Each structure stands twice: as C-alpha cells, then as structure tokens.
Amino acid sequence: MSVLISRVAEHWEFVSPLLRKPKTEDDYDHLVQALDELLEMTGDDESHPLMSLVDILGDWIAEWDRNHHPMREASGAEVLAYLMREHRLSQSDLPGVGTQSVVSEILSGKRQLNLRQIRWLAERFGVSVETFI
Numbered sequence: 001m002s003v004l005i006s007r008v009a010e011h012w013e014f015v016s017p018l019l020r021k022p023k024t025e026d027d028y029d030h031l032v033q034a035l036d037e038l039l040e041m042t043g044d045d046e047s048h049p050l051m052s053l054v055d056i057l058g059d060w061i062a063e064w065d066r067n068h069h070p071m072r073e074a075s076g077a078e079v080l081a082y083l084m085r086e087h088r089l090s091q092s093d094l095p096g097v098g099t100q101s102v103v104s105e106i107l108s109g110k111r112q113l114n115l116r117q118i119r120w121l122a123e124r125f126g127v128s129v130e131t132f133i
Contacts, residue, residue, distance in 0.1 A: 019056075022064050031057055031064075076113045076132035077106050083125050096120030 001009075008015075022028040035057045042048040074082070080097075083089075091103035097117045098106075105111035113121070113132055122129040 018053075021060050025068075028061070028064050028068070031061055035061060075109075076118065077109060079131055080113070080121065081107055083121075087125075094121075094124070096124060 018031075018034050020027065022031055035054065038050055038054050038057065042050050042054060045051070084091075084094075091100040091107070094103050097103050097113075097120065102111065106113055106117075118129050118132045121127075121132055125131075
C-alpha cells in the first residue's frame with residue numbers, strides 16, 4: 001500500500017462524510033455549508049491545497065442544482081428590470097431604449113425589446129446581447 005493511500009485510510013472516517021455526492025436535500029445542505037467554510041479558509045488563493053476539494057464540492061452542488069433546483073430563463077424585460085434596480089435607474093435613464101413610456105411598456109410586457117435596443121442595453125451594462133434575448 002502506498003504512503004498516500006495509507007494516510008487517506010487513517011483519516012477516512014473523518015473525511016468520508018464530506019466526500020459523497022448528495023442524495024438528499026440534507027446532504028446537499030451539508031455540502032453547501034462545507035463549501036462555504038472551505039471558501040472562507042481558501043479565500044482567493046487559487047493555489048491553496050484545498051482548492052481541488054472546493055472544485056469537487058462545487059461541481060457536485062452545481063449538478064444537484066441543475067437536476068433539483070432548475071432556474072427558468074429570465075426574459076429580456078425581467079433582466080432589464082433587475083439591472084435597473086441594481087443600478088438604481090429610472091425608466092427615463094435609458095434613452096437608448098426609448099422614452100419613459102416605451103421603457104414602461106417593455107417592462108410591463110406590452111412591447112418586446114428590438115435588436116437596436118438590445119444592442120444599446122448590452123453596451124450600456126457591459127453584458128452580451130444574449131442577456132436580453
């Protein structure tokens with residue numbers, strides 16, 4: 001037996017509860033909590049020895065989320081409303097979209113964003129045009 005496997009075997013009972021893909025919501029919650037703690041320990045240090053564990057847990061959590069907590073796609077109007085709230089903008093702060101009444105109609109779903117407006121918004125917020133499509 002290699003030295004590495006021997007060391008792993010010595011500590012496995014303490015490590016193994018953390019190294020399991022989630023099978024229940026409780027498992028998922030424990031993994032999320034463990035990942036939060038690991039991220040506090042590792043910070044922004046990509047070379048930290050625990051970053052590979054962060055990657056593994058992050059992948060398992062993401063897979064669980066995709067399969068059990070799927071998010072619906074947001075419409076362009078919903079994205080626009082969110083960005084306006086985040087940037088504390090009023091409808092009149094978006095002249096590239098149109099008048100205040102045009103922005104209001106877009107936000108209420110009475111009007112769709114057109115390509116010119118989408119391009120302007122993408123440039124204004126520094127995001128891809130796909131964000132609003």
